[in-house]
Amino acid sequence: MKIIAYAESGHTALGVVTSSTHFVAVADIAPDLPASLIAILEQEDGLARLRKAAHGREGDRLLASVTLKPFLDRPNAMWALALNFKSHIAETGLQTSLDFPHLFMRTAASYVGGGEPIVAPPEAIARAFDYEGELGVVIGKPGRYIPVEQAMEHVAGYTCLNEGSVREYQMHNRQFGLGKNFEASGSYGPWLMTGDEFGDPATHTVVTRVNGVVRQRAPLDDMLLDVARVISYLSQGYRLRPGDLIAMGTPGALKPQPDDKEGQDLSRQYGPFPTPGLVHMRPGDCVEVEIDGLGVLRNPVTADTSYAAPAR
Structure with a gap:
């Protein structure tokens, strides 16, 4: 369903x-x-x-x-994982725990629904605005201290997710904070697919396209920590509630094709880890996150028209 x-x-x-x-x-x-x-x-x-x-x-x-529109009207918690794909760990060279998820939180205001515009920050504020195609997991059954072997019983369903990230603001301090929570910077959708219809997440693949060019592709079994382990871990800290959303992390960038000049041009990358194949999201782009068997989340990227440049 x-x-x-x-x-x-x-x-x-x-x-x-x-x-x-x-x-x-x-x-x-x-x-x-x-x-x-x-x-x-x-x-x-x-x-x-x-x-x-x-x-x-x-x-x-x-x-x-x-x-x-976003189908979660009043989520209690919106968790997200960093460095949970082996390919992403390899491309950044960053270290993370092999046993515990690297977690942060997002606000509901930072997400829009399928087809709605994602808002790019003004270039005067930040230029390294990155897509992150991910699997989103929605909790349906509450629980605390959930054993790993029972964790999937607490899943209502799944969704495609774009974890839009403003890298400059991520780097301002040790907490990701604002860099992961710019207004309308990410999206999820187009729908919630119930777990009985989607099946085992590990058997699926996530693909991200920018203007039709594939920029990410990875099997979901490339995740360092799977859905069940993350749910079990989170439940040790607090009682999971219906509607909690977990973004399971993003894979690394695909290497650019020989004719992909944009993907090869590292001079147009402004984040901390210049990576062949990575491009930033910019106004006018169309970004798609597809998970086979689940659907396609498609969003245009627009400029932040509320920004007024300081008078000189």
Whole structure:
């Protein structure tokens, strides 16, 4: 089951995708369920009731006719992992623990939905604005001190995620902080796919494209720490709650092809680790994160029009 959130009459509504082009509104097929996905997840049988209501339905609304929104309306926690792909560790030369995830947090305001614009910081503020294609994991069942072997029982589903990162601000101090939380700098979507439909994450592959050029490609079993170990570790610190989002880390850049002048031009890279094949996100770009069997998260990149340059 694929669940979307979309803008409708000034508020956000939920839908269930029924085909590559259509969906049904949750309010039409299950009016007794809450209008919030997290509230549905908080009900022990919420997803099961929604699945039953959607079974066999033909979509009567076009996906192309709506603006998708982030489907988590009030997440308690939005975790993210750094240096969790072996290829990314190799390209940066940075060290990390082999046993414990390198964690940081993001705010809800730093994410937009599928198709919505990602906002690039003004070049006067920062120029090293990087994509990071990732698997997003959404918690459905709460729990504390969760054994690794039971961790996957707590997953509601998965989503594609672009962990937009402003490298200059990451480097300002030892905490990633603001560099990982610029307004509307990342995205997730286009939907939540339930775990029963997606299957084992380790059998899938993540691909990131910028303007149609593949910039990242890696099997998800290249992750240093898998989904179950990360969930178990997080639950040692606090009680996981429905709607918690975990971004599982990003792979390294693909080496550029011989005709890829942009990917070979290190003079246009402004981050701390110039890497062949890496390009920064800039206004006018289109960035896609695809995970096979899950979907394609596609976002245009726009300029921050709220910025006013200081008067001289």
